[in-house]
Amino acid sequence: MTQNIIEVKNLKKMYKTHEREPGLINAAKSIFKRNYRIDYALRGINLSINKGEIVGFIGPNGAGKSTTIKILSGILYPDEGEVNVLGFVPWKERVKYVQNIGVVFGQKTQLWWDLPAIDTFELNKDLYKIPKEVFKRRLKFMMKVMNVERVIKKPVRDLSLGERMKCQTIAALLHKPKLVFLDEPTIGLDVVAKERYRNFILETNERFGTTFLITTHDMQDVEKLCKRVIIINHGKIVYDGPLKEIKEKYMTTKILDVKFDGKPVGFKCKGCIVLKRGRCGLKIKVDLSKKKIRDVIDYLIGEFEVLDINIQDTPIEEIIQKIYQEKND
Amino acid sequence: MIKKFLASLKIGLKSAVIYRFHFYVGLVTAPLTLLIYYYLWKSIYGFSGQTIINGFSFELLVSYYAINTIVAWIVYSEVDEWFERNILNGELTVDLIIPIHLFPYYFLIHQGFNIFCLVVETLPFLFIATMVFNIQLPGVGMILAFIVGLLLALLLNFMIAYLVGLGAFWLKRITGMRRAKNTIVMFLAGGILPLSFFPIWFQKISEFLPFQYIRNSIINIWLYPQSLVELLKIYFMQLFWIGIFWLIISFVWKKASKKFSGVGV
Numbered sequence: 001m002t003q004n005i006i007e008v009k010n011l012k013k014m015y016k017t018h019e020r021e022p023g024l025i026n027a028a029k030s031i032f033k034r035n036y037r038i039d040y041a042l043r044g045i046n047l048s049i050n051k052g053e054i055v056g057f058i059g060p061n062g063a064g065k066s067t068t069i070k071i072l073s074g075i076l077y078p079d080e081g082e083v084n085v086l087g088f089v090p091w092k093e094r095v096k097y098v099q100n101i102g103v104v105f106g107q108k109t110q111l112w113w114d115l116p117a118i119d120t121f122e123l124n125k126d127l128y129k130i131p132k133e134v135f136k137r138r139l140k141f142m143m144k145v146m147n148v149e150r151v152i153k154k155p156v157r158d159l160s161l162g163e164r165m166k167c168q169t170i171a172a173l174l175h176k177p178k179l180v181f182l183d184e185p186t187i188g189l190d191v192v193a194k195e196r197y198r199n200f201i202l203e204t205n206e207r208f209g210t211t212f213l214i215t216t217h218d219m220q221d222v223e224k225l226c227k228r229v230i231i232i233n234h235g236k237i238v239y240d241g242p243l244k245e246i247k248e249k250y251m252t253t254k255i256l257d258v259k260f261d262g263k264p265v266g267f268k269c270k271g272c273i274v275l276k277r278g279r280c281g282l283k284i285k286v287d288l289s290k291k292k293i294r295d296v297i298d299y300l301i302g303e304f305e306v307l308d309i310n311i312q313d314t315p316i317e318e319i320i321q322k323i324y325q326e327k328n329d
Numbered sequence: 330m331i332k333k334f335l336a337s338l339k340i341g342l343k344s345a346v347i348y349r350f351h352f353y354v355g356l357v358t359a360p361l362t363l364l365i366y367y368y369l370w371k372s373i374y375g376f377s378g379q380t381i382i383n384g385f386s387f388e389l390l391v392s393y394y395a396i397n398t399i400v401a402w403i404v405y406s407e408v409d410e411w412f413e414r415n416i417l418n419g420e421l422t423v424d425l426i427i428p429i430h431l432f433p434y435y436f437l438i439h440q441g442f443n444i445f446c447l448v449v450e451t452l453p454f455l456f457i458a459t460m461v462f463n464i465q466l467p468g469v470g471m472i473l474a475f476i477v478g479l480l481l482a483l484l485l486n487f488m489i490a491y492l493v494g495l496g497a498f499w500l501k502r503i504t505g506m507r508r509a510k511n512t513i514v515m516f517l518a519g520g521i522l523p524l525s526f527f528p529i530w531f532q533k534i535s536e537f538l539p540f541q542y543i544r545n546s547i548i549n550i551w552l553y554p555q556s557l558v559e560l561l562k563i564y565f566m567q568l569f570w571i572g573i574f575w576l577i578i579s580f581v582w583k584k585a586s587k588k589f590s591g592v593g594v
Contacts, residue, residue, distance in 0.1 A: 015590060075425045075585045091586075099428040110423040112340060114347045119340060126336030127427050155347075 005211050006049040006072065011081035013067055013235075014043040029072040043080070043217060044234040051178075054205055054212040058219075060317055064235040065215040072213070088177060097326070102177035104169050106184035111156040117167040118152045121174060128175035135174065137182045142170045145200045146161035147193075152168055161188030161275045166197065173204065182214045186221055198224045219313045223247075233320050249326075250319045253310040254293055256284040261305035269299055280307075333429050334437050339537075341441020352450045359398050360455050366394045383526045389552060392465065393523055395458040396548045401520060402451050403479055404486040404543055405444060405476065408435050409507045412494030417501060421589065432578070436487055467551055474560050478547045481567040486543045488574035489514065495578070498585035519545030539570035 016287040019037050021028040030308065044062045049055055059065050071083065074097050083090060089147065110121045120176040125135045143149045151159055160196055173180065178284060188193050193250040202209050202225065222243060224228060225303040229246055239246065255297035259281045267282060271290030276283035286296050293311070300306050374380070374387045385393065415421040424431060457462040467475065493510050515521060517540035524532055524545045535541050546563045549555070573590045
């Protein structure tokens with residue numbers, strides 16, 4: 001059973017910003033004459049998302065991820081295009097619409113800053129008309145999974161970023177929304193908390209069929225959570241398809257950051273490119289189609305005095321570049 | 330609907346309790362300000378040798394300033410500052426993802442503050458004023474009429490601040506505009522001097538403006554027994570201006586919400 005929850009057609013949004021050159025004289029000039037620049041945040045986006053999907057929405061900074069999320073959650077008006085989410089046009093009938101969704105902005109907090117998180121939860125209980133029993137049960141369940149029982153009575157301003165993020169997610173999910181937008185939700189979480197957080201999302205998705213649209217810079221999030229990925233760049237969608245395909249086709253390199261005891265002399269390895277040569281370190285790009293990561297590490301440890309190795313995924317920018325290349329070929 | 334409204338009121342009240350010290354300070358400074366007015370006018374009356382100035386005896390004028398303080402506290406609104414702050418740092422986005430309209434949400438949060446202010450600031454001040462400055466209470470009927478006028482004034486003053494706040498959607502920083510508004514409203518509402526101290530032509534114009542119905546007219550209900558016709562005239566003007574501001578705010582809000590870009594998220 002598939003059912004479209006989000007339907008977006010040719011969505012466009014531009015921002016008009018004024019800019020000026022640095023310096024006092026230019027500041028004075030700008031009093032009389034302002035130079036406006038029009039930035040296109042979105043240049044015609046099409047997408048549709050089915051009920052129950054967890055979709056990763058990724059792209060470099062300024063690509064238009066947050067703008068899309070803000071339009072889809074009813075905060076921004078687009079300049080052009082059609083949007084239908086759960087049968088609503090988000091920016092019309094905002095109040096009725098947001099009853100059905102949950103939004104977490106990693107950079108902002110919905111929680112009342114000077115009050116304990118529990119006060120915001122109770123406010124949301126009444127704003128979303130959640131029955132008392134349901135509220136209690138759900139809160140208890142979520143607090144346990146997220147491990148925040150101890151912090152919900154502390155003023156939010158005293159919480160760590162990670163604790164706040166978890167409480168924020170609880171606040172956004174208390175009313176069992178059918179659709180949830182998570183905008184960089186795992187910022188500030190440690191490794192254990194990230195794992196818990198991801199499991200919580202997976203569980204919510206499985207138990208209630210909640211649909212998630214997640215933006216993140218953490219490829220681990222995407223790998224653990226999403227079967228489908230949408231990549232956006234310069235306001236356009238450059239890829240929309242299964243994560244598997246991306247992994248097989250484009251995530252074909254890994255970056256090794258290696259620290260040595262002393263200067264590494266004579267590093268030579270097939271399928272590896274040295275990106276940066278430091279005094280006691282090397283940054284190496286490994287082409288996985290030519291060489292296994294294991295073999296490279298074996299070689300390094302066998303031949304050199306290795307102090308530390310750090311393995312990173314292909315940066316998103318590189319994936320995008322490859323996608324473009326393939327399109328042009 | 331009622332539940333949503335009560336919840337907003339409650340959260341406002343809760344955060345007011347956090348800032349309680351802010352209110353205690355007000356309770357110290359307000360009687361001091363009144364004392365300054367007391368001695369200022371005492372010397373003016375003494376120097377002029379008159380017992381009545383512009384229809385005010387010295388005692389009546391002190392009462393005017395005392396009630397002025399109470400009215401000013403109750404109708405107080407800083408929603409324009411909220412808009413400025415929330416638009417500058419983008420926090421407005423989080424107020425737009427919850428299922429309640431912004432106007433009642435902000436209004437009721439504000440009234441939550443005001444209820445706390447009433448209990449810890451306004452009523453104790455009234456007590457001090459009646460004991461120290463010998464302020465007279467009007468009859469029960471006039472107190473009720475005063476409260477009705479006060480509630481309408483509260484809404485009217487909130488709407489003026491709300492409208493100025495919406496200006497932040499275009500101008501971003503509206504600190505200057507807010508200060509100008511505060512001064513103009515304070516002056517035209519009779520917050521510095523009773524309006525009967527001004528020329529007749531000025532008073533005539535003022536009757537058609539919204540400002541005196543925020544303070545001066547309400548204070549008068551306390552000071553002088555009013556006929557039913559006079560009371561209805563005040564209420565009518567208040568409701569009239571509330572209606573006008575409602576229309577303007579609805580219109581401006583439609584434009585403003587399209588203007589919002591939700592920075593920094």
